[in-house]
Amino acid sequence: MTRPARTPAVPVDGVDEVAALLRGGGGRVSAVRQRLLDVLFAAAGPASAERLAGEVRRGGFPVDVTSVYRNLEHLEQLGVVRHMHLGHGPGLYALTRSGEQEYLVCESCGSVLGVEPERLDAVREQIRAEFGFAADFTHFPISGTCAACAADA
Amino acid sequence: MTRPARTPAVPVDGVDEVAALLRGGGGRVSAVRQRLLDVLFAAAGPASAERLAGEVRRGGFPVDVTSVYRNLEHLEQLGVVRHMHLGHGPGLYALTRSGEQEYLVCESCGSVLGVEPERLDAVREQIRAEFGFAADFTHFPISGTCAACAADA
DNA sequence: CGCTTGTTGTGAACCGGTGTCAATAACCAC
DNA sequence: GTGGTTATTGACACCGGTTCACAACAAGCG
Numbered sequence: 001m002t003r004p005a006r007t008p009a010v011p012v013d014g015v016d017e018v019a020a021l022l023r024g025g026g027g028r029v030s031a032v033r034q035r036l037l038d039v040l041f042a043a044a045g046p047a048s049a050e051r052l053a054g055e056v057r058r059g060g061f062p063v064d065v066t067s068v069y070r071n072l073e074h075l076e077q078l079g080v081v082r083h084m085h086l087g088h089g090p091g092l093y094a095l096t097r098s099g100e101q102e103y104l105v106c107e108s109c110g111s112v113l114g115v116e117p118e119r120l121d122a123v124r125e126q127i128r129a130e131f132g133f134a135a136d137f138t139h140f141p142i143s144g145t146c147a148a149c150a151a152d153a
Numbered sequence: 154m155t156r157p158a159r160t161p162a163v164p165v166d167g168v169d170e171v172a173a174l175l176r177g178g179g180g181r182v183s184a185v186r187q188r189l190l191d192v193l194f195a196a197a198g199p200a201s202a203e204r205l206a207g208e209v210r211r212g213g214f215p216v217d218v219t220s221v222y223r224n225l226e227h228l229e230q231l232g233v234v235r236h237m238h239l240g241h242g243p244g245l246y247a248l249t250r251s252g253e254q255e256y257l258v259c260e261s262c263g264s265v266l267g268v269e270p271e272r273l274d275a276v277r278e279q280i281r282a283e284f285g286f287a288a289d290f291t292h293f294p295i296s297g298t299c300a301a302c303a304a305d306a
Numbered sequence: 307c308g309c310t311t312g313t314t315g316t317g318a319a320c321c322g323g324t325g326t327c328a329a330t331a332a333c334c335a336c
Numbered sequence: 337g338t339g340g341t342t343a344t345t346g347a348c349a350c351c352g353g354t355t356c357a358c359a360a361c362a363a364g365c366g
């Protein structure tokens with residue numbers, strides 16, 4: 001049941017930087033790829049493949065979701081993109097632009113809180129001490145109830 | 154985006170106890186239901202609907218997955234069954250027999266560690282203090298790398 | 307400019323899960 | 337028992353999210 005090892009995050013600052021990475025790995029910088037990267041760089045937060053495809057199309061460039069999935073996978077292998085599963089629904093993709101992010105998701109209202117890994121180090125340490133387990137909330141988030149929902153419950 | 158509130162866990166000791174609950178709520182104790190409960194009580198751990206259906210069939214009783222899904226949902230509403238999402242793949246179902254359980258899942262080998270909630274209270278407290286967030290690992294587990302996988306990495 | 311080969315769209319297939327609907331069978335009253 | 341009410345069932349279609357297969361296309365190299 002071993003999964004392919006996770007590529008280390010490769011934070012990038014712009015499309016051209018990714019282009020260099022792509023070409024360096026024998027890849028090409030296709031039009032679709034460029035548009036998708038534009039959208040990723042412009043995105044406010046993690047987004048589904050479908051949504052990203054929609055954004056690219058809204059830019060006047062027809063693209064198939066299949067292609068978006070393939071590209072996201074490719075970019076993920078390069079370490080430029082990461083995907084996560086925030087509750088039910090489709091997987092979400094985001095640039096690793098400024099390093100990893102970890103997530104807390106409210107099961108009641110669906111709100112997503114993205115935090116820097118350091119803020120979870122104490123938690124991680126606690127879990128390691130108790131179970132010898134290295135917790136990681138970048139791919140699957142911490143699930144529960146946010147303060148707001150707890151308040152009006 | 155509010156989800157239906159979670160029914161409190163109703164630990165049960167045997168099929169007849171569930172039968173009573175079912176009848177008490179205007180439900181019936183059908184053959185499928187009984188077989189499914191038998192399988193659930195015999196199960197080693199959380200199992201997918203497909204798997205449970207398979208078990209029932211292996212007992213010589215043909216059953217449709219659709220029916221299994223419906224029954225699991227019904228039993229979950231009674232608080233007798235709970236489902237969880239341990240990583241990718243189908244949802245898994247288990248009796249709440251002895252109260253809630255929380256889970257840690259290794260992303261590398263897929264191993265599942267079920268623990269009593271008390272063992273995670275310190276972690277929960279830590280998360281509450283830092284984020285005002287009430288973490289819960291019964292529906293979505295803590296994800297990461299188990300000791301064994303960390304060792305031979 | 308042309309060749310190689312990475313990339314694309316199309317369309318089908320897959321998986322997990324839900325909805326519909328007529329047929330069946332628990333349970334209750336008598 | 338018998339009959340009627342209605343929960344439950346199987347069958348089958350369908351849905352969202354994702355992957356596969358393959359022929360057509362185009363990026364980048366010589």
